[in-house]
Amino acid sequence: MKLKFPVHCPSCSGILTVTELTCGNCETRVSGNYVLPVLMQLTAEEQEFVLQFFLSSGSLKEMSAQTGKSYPTVRNRLDDMIAHIRQLEQQQKTK
Incomplete structure (x- = not known):
């Protein structure tokens, strides 16, 4: 089972922050309070859309053909x- 990276608090739905990073090689730990990059704050579905958009060279027409959804549907999703x-x-600017 592939675990999903949590971006929202399970209690209050607030945005989670990273407080520790660990090197898998030497186990060095870096701690602090780091805000997740905007793209990591997107839902898994939104991240998949961004990946497909990138892989189709930004062509909504191509994405429409690949997904079987109409061009206006794909365009609305992008908007x-x-x-x-x-x-x-x-939200990040106001923090």
């Missing part, structure tokens, strides 16, 4: 994600 990313960026 929704742009709005979501802008919201996440704005």
